[in-house]
Amino acid sequence: MDLVTELTIMVLAIFVGFEVISKVPATLHTPLMSQTNAIHGIVVLGGLIVVGYSTSTFSDVIGFIAIVFGTINVVGGFMVTDRMLEMFGGKKKKKAEPGRGDEVMTLAALAPDGSAVGLLYIVAFSLFIYGIKLGTHPTTARRGNGIAAFGMAIAVAATLAQRGIGNWGLIIGGIVLGSLIGAFASKRVKMTEMPQMVALYNGLGGGAIALIAWSEYRHWVHQASELKGFVVNGGPGEPTLVGIGSGIGSIPLDVMIPTLLAMIIGSISFWGSNVAFAKLQELIPSQPMGLPGQKIINGLLLGVLIGGAVYLGINNEYANLNQPVFIAMLALAAVLGTMVVMPIGGADMPVVISLLNAFTGLSAAAAGIALDNTALIVAGTLVGSSGTILTLEMATAMNRSVANILFAGFGSPVTGGGGMGAQDAAIQLAYADSVVIVPGYGLAVAQAQHVVREMADELEKRGITVEYAIHPVAGRMPGHMNVLLAEADVPYEKLREMDDINPELPQTDVCVVIGANDVTNPAAKTDESSPIFGMPIIEVGEAQQCLVLKRSMSPGFAGIDNDLFYDTKTSMVFGDAKAIVGDIVAELGNL
Secondary structure (H helix, E strand, O other), rough: OOOHHHHHHHHHHHHHHHHHHOOOOOOHHHHHHHHHHHHHHHHHHHHHHHHOOOHHHHHHHHHHHHHHHHHHHHHHHHHHHHHHHHHHHHOOOOOOOOOOOOHHHHHHOOOOOOHHHHHHHHHHHHHHHHHHHHHHOOOHHHHHHHHHHHHHHHHHHHHHOOOOOOOHHHHHHHHHHHHHHHHHHHHHHHHHHHHHHHHHHHHHHHHHHHHHHHHHHHHHHHHHHOOOOOEEEOOOOOOOOOOHOOOOHHHHHHHHHHHHHHHHHHHHHHHHHHHHHHHHHOOOOOOOOOOHHHHHHHHHHHHHHHHHHHHHHOEHHHOOHHHHHHHHHHHHHHHHHHHHHOOOOHHHHHHHHHHHHHHHHEEEEEHHHOOOOOHHHHHHHHHHHHHHHHHHEEEEHHOOOOHHHHHHOOOOOOOOOOOOOHHHHHHHHHOOEEEEEOOOOHHHHHOOOHHHHHHHHHHHHHOOOOEEEEEEOOOOOOOOOHHHHHHOOOOOHHEEHHHHHHHHHHHHEEEEEOOOHHHHHOOOHHOOOOOOOOOOOHHHHHHEEEEEOOOOOOOOOOOOOHHHHOOOOEEEEOOOOOHHHHHHHHHHHHO
């Protein structure tokens, strides 16, 4: 395919992606991100191509690692998504309306490759799009995940069917190893750990792309060394040695530029995702950590990377290929990816994970252009569209720009205070007519979703109406709370989005806030000096009474004092959320 055709497919895929993905409700954003991460595992095709046509040990090793990374992404991503969607499925009686799939036919009609492999790629990415489209409702989303997984199997089979593919031992070994790791991880991961798992899978995809780009560049360097002794016939009986500096060839810019983009973005995504994983897993402090002059350093790193890319792009002749500069850029991109995420607090991780998801999709699309692979272009673009949509929605929900989230940190000290006991909290709840539960990351850390459901059951037995208010950025990734509550069999229709529940809170007797900090902070509405001023919140302060369940008065990941804690209508109940709610359930049984 020529570059114009590839870019046309990419642009059309962007429109299709936005059209389909924008219709996925916030409730299903976590499964959506997990599914698109699995689709991003399409990078395994690049690994298969590198190994399948490899002529060096270096390419064997790099390609094998890329296959393992990609397969972990595919198998683990689809299995984790299925686990989540199984909890949502069938909980709403409303008939699903997945649509006719016109966007799929439009995109497929443009694909130029009429070969058997090209046609199979069309089928594969059409199934990706249709699978995501079915994700607009919980009753069809699980089936859509299976359809997308089947599309991935077709894409892999089509790649392996290409003429000349070899090194079957390495290919099969990489697929088997990646599948075992992905399946094991997806079975063992807890729903409370889903954000860090998605971040890790996202990083693997970016790392695979960076390695594939390096392998391609090194392959060109190897070709250049062979061409140095290339002999042509300079005339009758006069063979002449021609060096590569004599204009014998160069790497086309429509291949060189996407390769450089894939390397830079893939490396940034890999290391940035690893830092996000480490923060969420609490392997390193989740609070913002930066160096003096951090923004200037990051700007300089970005400038050097752009300059290096321009240098390598200009010197694209075989004679001027410079692998040391390429490797140095790979390392600098790793440093930049690390330094961009380190100063970001854990409370902003939903946006960071979404943004890195968009970056990895872009890197996969770039690799698809470099490798002339339609499936990679379309799948990468779909992942990029998903990450972009979720990033913008998360930023809007916080009333902050993406740049502000990336370059501004939160942090302020907070003092302690007293609180009430489980018995008093149970009495307060027992005499209410309506209760709204507001979950946050504290619920996830304590794994309190099941006992919270038990408390709701006890209250409903007394004729009390119980609903759940879900903020778009509660938890550590989009839709995190929805997944946890679905795991505890909370009915789908009881999960209310912020904009829907806020008008009803003034008529609510008691709001129970479990670990949610910034998303309930009145300072977002009243304090212009607050870093979160203007951010839409769940307005629990409008309810008649408010119970806040928390370990202490500490500000949590974002480090911002919460004015709600000092409201006269607020009662604090200190301790582990799971233990507190368990005690409340026991006290309700005694009343």
